[in-house]
Amino acid sequence: MRLLVNSGFFTRSIKGQENQEAEEEEEEEAYALTPSSKLVLKENVTTLSPFVLAMLDPALVNSWQFLGDWFRAGSELTPFGEAHGMGFWDYCDQNAEYGNMFNEGMASDSRLMSLVLMDYAPIFEGLGSLVNVGGGTGTMARIISEAFPHMSCTVFDLPHVVANLPDSSNLIYVGGDMFQSIPSADAILIKASNRFSLLKDLQYFILKWILHDWNDDECVSILKRCKEAITSNGKKGKVIVIDVVIDEEKDEQGIIKTKLLFDALMMVLLTGKERNKKEWEKLFLDAGFSRYKIAASFGMKSVIEIYP
Template sequence: MASIINDRKASEIFQGQALLYRHLYAFIDSMCLKWIVELDIPNIINKHGQPITLQELVSILQVPPTKIDKVHSIIRYMAHNGFFEIVRIHDDNKEAYALTAASELLVKGTGICLAPTVECFLDPTLSSIYHQLKKWIYEEHLTLFEVSFGTQFWEFLNKNPSYNKSFNEAMASDSQLINLALRDCNLVFEGLEYIVDVGGGIGTTAKFISQAFPHLKCIVFDRPQVVENLSGNNNLTYVAGDMFKSIPEADAVLLKWIFHNWTDKDCRKILENCKEAISNNGKRGKVIIIDVVINEKQEEHKVTELKLLMDVNMACVNGRERTEEEWKKLFIEAGFKDYKISPLTGYLSLIEIYP
């Protein structure tokens, strides 16, 4: 075809249009995911015990006849995107929908369920802040959350118990996947007697560690509003405090998904407090970080895409995801001398740093 715009072929322009429209309507992906969780569809299919037909599903959901084709549209779209598998039932060759690895993660009552994460972050109040990206860019120090609500995210949680509860449940559900990955990380905890999980929430990961390593004493360290009324056991305790002021002494400090919430300046302060916490016991302690390490040159495109998307997402608190060089710079500036990065989950890495 002849050139049309800036010497581009019409085929290139059409591809550009398709990409533009894909992003224009990308918010529908999130809304369809929310729809799946709100209607409890993964649990319905799981309880059904076998792939479910459209007629069986709409019957259980009591969908009006006029909306059955719309249910089909959404289910078909989400199947195309990997949330359901379309199969044929042999008896009458009817089309039916089965769970995939993604939708199995939304089945409630199982060992690992990410439905609370979906419910939390797709709450209209929280997701609406991204309409303020333009205004946020011109505010020198304010976070996207402050631009939208006039307060920091953490202060908002402190003042709104229902959102605080929802956020803690979301973080606990995500920690279940981290626990799955940590099963193969015995060497990381070898030789340790005490470990403090900074920002450990309600203790999902600390409970796993304390059960997997009964000799290891675990401290869950978080905001007072998070750990109040939580009780531990012989090798698990809860301590309230502020990681910017001090961190309980231990052989190791664990921080999972903490640093991406904060600026470099804040991260250096946290690291300095970590260094002090592991240096007072007379042993060569370490800091264990579970977080994103961006590595565009060596990882798959889809993995990098997710990491870069998470980097944009952290605008809500002025945080960021980091490359290895950016991590290294933080470690050196905080007084650490050595570090080691290992893969952990599909997009999270495990970083061990030493004073």
């Protein structure tokens, strides 16, 4: 308990308790939850318990032990690949139990979007359509579609990820490969013309915690596909990136260590990394975008708007 108190997971207080027989007051320790520990309560709608379980699974934890050998050998595989003989995404595909745990972990993180919408609703207002690229099982897109029922929302992910997921009145699932092409909202409208009304002029593409999984060249490729989808029909639009921005000089919330730990985690599991402002800017410009702005920040993540 001392360790958990020191790490900020619980608070500790001393309360006096009267002892009738000894006619003296005894001290009693009391512990209470902090904002950090409340986040993993299973009964909370926005619980991060599945995310924590996915990150602490032995398959991930054991991979750290291969970091030194991987670094010295200069292997093309990641430390995770050295540990399991396959890449992280292949592991998720071939191990259904962990794959489901990982999907639920990502979904639990996306449920926090309900809190983001309350504070940053103007970012999403006025949208005619939104395509959630790499949207998984659609938790975040579902929250946005319910908050903005006038909007046409699409979850775009690999075919086996979105297979058999139920559509709703303003939300559909489309399978594909974001490295090959990303359908424009107009193309999606044609595919689901019996469900969606006519789109407004603004089309948005959103990537939440996607780009940090990939190296710079892969990120540029994904962003180029997004830009092609926006500009292919002559309408206006932008890409919303929700991801980590590292700023070691400005750490008002005291979360830089967590961001840097996730940076190391990306090195162990995948080919990606967490990026600072200059690194993000280079990606956007290399992908052909003209400008960007960091519109908001919440917790570990920032909302970045980029424009063709």
